[in-house]
Amino acid sequence: MRQPLVAGNWKMNGTRWEAESLAKAIKASEPDPAQVEVLVCPPFTAIDCVGEILKGSAIRYGAQNLFWEKSGAYTGEVSGEMLRDLGCRYVILGHSERRQYFGETDEVVVKKYQAAKRAGLVPVVCVGETESERAAGQTEAVVGRQIQALLQAADPQTWQGTVVAYEPVWAIGTGLTATPAQAQEVHAFLRRQLAAFDEAAAQCTRILYGGSVKADNAAELFAQADIDGGLVGGASLNAEEFLKICAAAAGA
Numbered sequence: 702m703r704q705p706l707v708a709g710n711w712k713m714n715g716t717r718w719e720a721e722s723l724a725k726a727i728k729a730s731e732p733d734p735a736q737v738e739v740l741v742c743p744p745f746t747a748i749d750c751v752g753e754i755l756k757g758s759a760i761r762y763g764a765q766n767l768f769w770e771k772s773g774a775y776t777g778e779v780s781g782e783m784l785r786d787l788g789c790r791y792v793i794l795g796h797s798e799r800r801q802y803f804g805e806t807d808e809v810v811v812k813k814y815q816a817a818k819r820a821g822l823v824p825v826v827c828v829g830e831t832e833s834e835r836a837a838g839q840t841e842a843v844v845g846r847q848i849q850a851l852l853q854a855a856d857p858q859t860w861q862g863t864v865v866a867y868e869p870v871w872a873i874g875t876g877l878t879a880t881p882a883q884a885q886e887v888h889a890f891l892r893r894q895l896a897a898f899d900e901a902a903a904q905c906t907r908i909l910y911g912g913s914v915k916a917d918n919a920a921e922l923f924a925q926a927d928i929d930g931g932l933v934g935g936a937s938l939n940a941e942e943f944l945k946i947c948a949a950a951a952g953a
């Protein structure tokens with residue numbers, strides 16, 4: 702039995718004051734942690750203050766990226782060890798926006814995965830195809846390449862906890878959600894890849910869906926057998942909407 706996880710990716714949004722207000726509002730109506738695990742990933746600048754707000758709560762917080770070295774002359778970068786020092790439990794890796802705007806390759810994502818594990822962070826590794834790749838019938842080829850790059854470098858002994866997020870690029874921030882059937886098909890494909898890597902990993906790994914998840918479509922997505930929660934962008938910036946999505950996961 703996999704515990705549902707709903708993760709809010711706040712992306713590059715919000716002042717510290719706005720982040721505090723959002724965290725307070727989510728904490729005020731905190732979902733039952735026995736039913737759903739809730740994670741928020743503020744921008745680096747707000748991690749510390751959100752962590753303070755969330756003290757005493759079961760809501761987890763994490764980051765949206767890291768650099769793979771522990772420390773050194775890497776201007777502008779932040780290491781996994783620094784994130785742990787801030788109390789982060791999770792880190793999102795390989796988001797399509799990082800692949801698209803910052804040139805992150807599968808190789809870079811693997812290095813970041815290994816750095817997250819070294820630092821004791823739980824990686825949330827994102828995969829997903831573009832609209833043209835889907836139209837060309839390449840969804841499994843693209844998503845398969847992305848997950849295989851990771852699995853070939855990973856060790857089943859240390860995989861435990863790792864979260865995978867399927868985010869079709871064409872559904873991110875567009876209002877176009879994959880249908881539950883489309884999402885389930887890719888999630889089942891990913892779970893088969895995990896089974897070939899390690900049967901226990903296939904059973905335990907939470908595979909989240911991301912891409913225009915909203916309160917009104919969350920329940921039918923989360924009802925799919927291989928969808929274990931969501932990675933939520935825009936809708937995670939509104940506490941009421943985000944909490945409804947968490948409630949949908951709790952009830953799945």
Ligand SMILES: O=C[C@H](O)COP(=O)(O)O
Nearest residue numbers: 710873874912913934935
């Ligand atoms: O990380 C979250 C995803 O990019 C989804 O974003 P969205 O919910 O705004 O489509």
